[in-house]
Amino acid sequence: MRPRLQFLSPETIERILSEAYALLEEPGVRIHSDRALHLRAEGGARVDFERQVAQIPPHLAQQAVETAPSSFHLYNAAGSPAVHYGGEAVHFDPGSAAIELLDAHTGRSRPPVTADCVRFVQLADGLEALDAVATSLVCADVPQAIADLYRLYLVLLYTDKPVVTGAFGVASWHTMKELLVAVAGSEQALAERPRAIFDVCPSPPLLWSEITCENLMDCALHRIPAELVSMPLAGATGPATLLGTVVQHTAENLSGVTIHQLANPGAPIVWGGSPAAFDMRTGTTPMGAIETMMIDCAYAEVGKFLGLPTHAYLGMSDAKVVDAQCGLESGIGAVLGALAGINMISGPGMLDFESCFSLEKLVIDAEIVGMAKRLVKGLVERETPLGLEVIRQAGHAGHFLALPHTRRWFRAELFIPSPVIDRDFRREWEAKGSLTVTERAARRVEEVIAAYQPKELPPEVRRELEEITLRAARAAGMEYLPVAESKG
Amino acid sequence: MEDLLTRLQEAVVNGEPELARALAIQALEAGIAPLRAIEQALSPGMQLVGARYEHGDYFIPDLVMAAEAMKAAMQVFEPALLARQEQRRVLGTVVIGTVEGDIHEIGKSLVATMLSAAGFQVHDLGVDVPAGVFVDKVREVGADVVGLSALLTTTMRNQEVVIEALKEAGLRERVKVVVGGAPASAEWAQTIGADGYAENANEAVDVVKQLLGVQA
Numbered sequence: 113m114r115p116r117l118q119f120l121s122p123e124t125i126e127r128i129l130s131e132a133y134a135l136l137e138e139p140g141v142r143i144h145s146d147r148a149l150h151l152r153a154e155g156g157a158r159v160d161f162e163r164q165v166a167q168i169p170p171h172l173a174q175q176a177v178e179t180a181p182s183s184f185h186l187y188n189a190a191g192s193p194a195v196h197y198g199g200e201a202v203h204f205d206p207g208s209a210a211i212e213l214l215d216a217h218t219g220r221s222r223p224p225v226t227a228d229c230v231r232f233v234q235l236a237d238g239l240e241a242l243d244a245v246a247t248s249l250v251c252a253d254v255p256q257a258i259a260d261l262y263r264l265y266l267v268l269l270y271t272d273k274p275v276v277t278g279a280f281g282v283a284s285w286h287t288m289k290e291l292l293v294a295v296a297g298s299e300q301a302l303a304e305r306p307r308a309i310f311d312v313c314p315s316p317p318l319l320w321s322e323i324t325c326e327n328l329m330d331c332a333l334h335r336i337p338a339e340l341v342s343m344p345l346a347g348a349t350g351p352a353t354l355l356g357t358v359v360q361h362t363a364e365n366l367s368g369v370t371i372h373q374l375a376n377p378g379a380p381i382v383w384g385g386s387p388a389a390f391d392m393r394t395g396t397t398p399m400g401a402i403e404t405m406m407i408d409c410a411y412a413e414v415g416k417f418l419g420l421p422t423h424a425y426l427g428m429s430d431a432k433v434v435d436a437q438c439g440l441e442s443g444i445g446a447v448l449g450a451l452a453g454i455n456m457i458s459g460p461g462m463l464d465f466e467s468c469f470s471l472e473k474l475v476i477d478a479e480i481v482g483m484a485k486r487l488v489k490g491l492v493e494r495e496t497p498l499g500l501e502v503i504r505q506a507g508h509a510g511h512f513l514a515l516p517h518t519r520r521w522f523r524a525e526l527f528i529p530s531p532v533i534d535r536d537f538r539r540e541w542e543a544k545g546s547l548t549v550t551e552r553a554a555r556r557v558e559e560v561i562a563a564y565q566p567k568e569l570p571p572e573v574r575r576e577l578e579e580i581t582l583r584a585a586r587a588a589g590m591e592y593l594p595v596a597e598s599k600g
Numbered sequence: 601m602e603d604l605l606t607r608l609q610e611a612v613v614n615g616e617p618e619l620a621r622a623l624a625i626q627a628l629e630a631g632i633a634p635l636r637a638i639e640q641a642l643s644p645g646m647q648l649v650g651a652r653y654e655h656g657d658y659f660i661p662d663l664v665m666a667a668e669a670m671k672a673a674m675q676v677f678e679p680a681l682l683a684r685q686e687q688r689r690v691l692g693t694v695v696i697g698t699v700e701g702d703i704h705e706i707g708k709s710l711v712a713t714m715l716s717a718a719g720f721q722v723h724d725l726g727v728d729v730p731a732g733v734f735v736d737k738v739r740e741v742g743a744d745v746v747g748l749s750a751l752l753t754t755t756m757r758n759q760e761v762v763i764e765a766l767k768e769a770g771l772r773e774r775v776k777v778v779v780g781g782a783p784a785s786a787e788w789a790q791t792i793g794a795d796g797y798a799e800n801a802n803e804a805v806d807v808v809k810q811l812l813g814v815q816a
């Protein structure tokens with residue numbers, strides 16, 4: 113039996129949905145895109161073009177939920193399905209778009225540059241626990257007008273895992289698509305075997321800004337998967353009551369599904385989000401708050417009820433360094449998300465309210481992910497009888513270690529951590545230098561990066577990626593791309 | 601009469617805009633001078649609120665509601681001041697907004713609230729504000745300070761664009777520029793030639809006070 117976390121009764125889900133549908137009708141949704149407003153009007157919504165408000169009747173939203181697929185895959189560079197969005201699958205990828213990197217040498221955070229981003233991708237590529245790589249670092253050594261697409265360029269060069277990404281503008285989305293087409297071979301190949309998914313964020317409450325709305329429709333039109341990241345902040349940009357915030361999240365995501373499916377019915381879309389509690393003393397948005405995690409797990413239940421693939425930002429911490437707070441918040445979040453059966457959980461590596469990334473944290477979080485994935489496999493009935501026979505066989509002497517039964521099963525039953533998790537005898541631990549978890553993580557970062565194998569990208573594809581990126585860079589005033597000091 | 605001022609102060613401290621408005625009207629009807637009501641009820645009320653927040657008894661929603669109550673009372677007092685050709689003492693005039701291309705609102709609004717609670721006249725231009733709109737507003741209200749918020753590495757450059765526009769309009773010498781938002785920093789402020797940077801709303805009040813030479 114698979115262990116499962118549940119917050120909502122079917123009656124509560126029905127109430128959340130009916131309130132959300134009612135919000136879509138009154139006051140409706142603000143949409144700062146004429147293209148989307150027209151689509152809605154044609155679809156049967158009441159649209160006020162002057163105020164840019166669409167009032168969506170429930171049947172329109174329900175129909176969109178019907179046409180949205182309940183499951184799809186992301187593919188790796190070799191074209192094999194590697195991430196399953198749908199059902200009870202649970203995957204993890206690093207948190208996205210950090211403005212800062214926690215530098216292990218100085219212990220201080222600073223803006224990341226190209227070499228950091230390459231190291232990050234090589235590390236994430238090598239960590240088995242991570243099912244996809246995200247465009248997690250925003251490089252400060254390129255013009256910011258190309259910062260979003262430049263990270264995708266580096267990720268595509270250095271990993272063959274699927275990619276979770278997002279655009280910061282309307283135009284750069286198209287350049288990012290070009291990069292993805294270059295590695296896929298053609299637009300059609302990309303649509304058939306999507307390598308990447310784009311995060312798109314409505315603005316709370318009930319607003320689609322031009323950028324995110326255009327991104328959403330462009331994804332739909334090209335059948336590149338999109339992940340709806342609605343993020344009401346309880347008490348600041350959404351109700352202080354946690355269920356009230358789930359209602360708002362539901363309404364915002366439903367409006368997203370509607371825009372998306374009107375643009376292209378059947379295109380892949382994910383019920384995701386990044387809502388948070390609001391710290392009423394400091395005015396920060398704690399991603400490690402237990403209430404943040406509760407809202408996430410609850411909205412995922414709503415998404416599952418609607419039959420849609422799910423996503424959440426969990427497994428993050430608000431600590432500023434890799435310390436005990438960092439471990440406890442990340443651990444709780446990852447475990448709860450896995451127990452909620454969320455298909456893609458983004459967050460490993462992230463600190464400081466989604467703004468700072470740490471490679472050491474990523475390595476520790478990979479262990480957490482390993483444990484969380486083990487947890488949801490549950491207690492499996494490996495054989496019948498469950499234990500009677502083998503316990504009798506061992507008898508009162510009890511030499512289980514010497515039984516073939518032990519060798520047969522232990523690998524399947526245990527998650528075997530890397531040396532980042534300390535399980536040494538004390539003397540042994542002291543002999544190895546009495547290292548803390550952060551110190552052990554720093555070593556592992558170097559080990560994994562040292563073991564990185566360059567990807568066999570065909571030279572013409574590599575050239576095309578570079579040309580596309582360079583063209584964008586030149587348009588933004590940068591003649592040459594930075595050289596990554598790396599062996600990759 | 602004293603009782604009325606005490607109750608007005610309490611309405612601010614308890615964050616009750618409707619009550620504050622009603623009491624402000626009553627105060628005027630009772631012949632209390634608006635300046636006196638502001639100085640003896642509203643200002644000490646906001647000071648008490650600030651102290652409670654510092655002490656950990658009050659939280660942000662308490663601050664915001666107190667500021668709303670103060671605003672409601674001021675809406676009653678301002679026309680009366682005008683009619684008497686009096687001016688309330690404000691610590692300074694601030695124009696604030698989130699720069700063009702950026703729609704992050706919460707932090708900017710919090711800074712605006714804290715500044716007005718501290719006694720500044722604040723003009724909040726909202727989000728996604730083009731440089732020209734900042735310049736026009738600074739000129740129109742004779743601002744002492746411009747606050748520029750940016751939450752994206754892609755839009756922080758626009759803080760510099762506003763500074764350039766202020767220079768072009770010949771206003772840069774007349775106004776202090778403070779910047780804030782997740783990607784900004786003291787170094788960034790220096791790089792783009794801003795006068796100050798603050799990491800959060802409380803610090804923003806201190807920095808603005810310091811820049812204008814009013815005691816904190």
Ligand code: B12
Pocket residue numbers: 208209210211250278279280311312313314315316317321323324343345349394395396397464465466467701702703704705706707708710711746747748749750751752753754778779780781782783797798799800801802804
């Ligand atoms: C909430 C949020 C949103 C909400 C905003 C809702 C709203 N109505 O404001 C929404 C969903 C709209 C949003 C959208 C996007 N966001 Co956003 N967002 C955030 C988040 C989680 C919290 C920001 C916040 O409100 N914090 C709470 C307030 C109180 O704090 P604050 O804003 O920092 O303000 C304080 C101080 O900075 C300072 N301050 C602020 N302004 C000023 C001004 C002055 C003058 C002074 C002195 C001080 C000062 O005082 C404030 C009060 O204490 C941040 C994460 C983060 N760590 O900041 C990401 C974050 C800023 N967003 C990010 C991104 C990428 C986006 C999108 C591009 C995503 C997308 N692809 O759609 C869009 C951008 C759209 C656009 N063009 O602007 C990234 C930025 C990455 C980067 N490299 O720039 C961040 C860092 C998250 C991440 N890691 O991915 N976002």
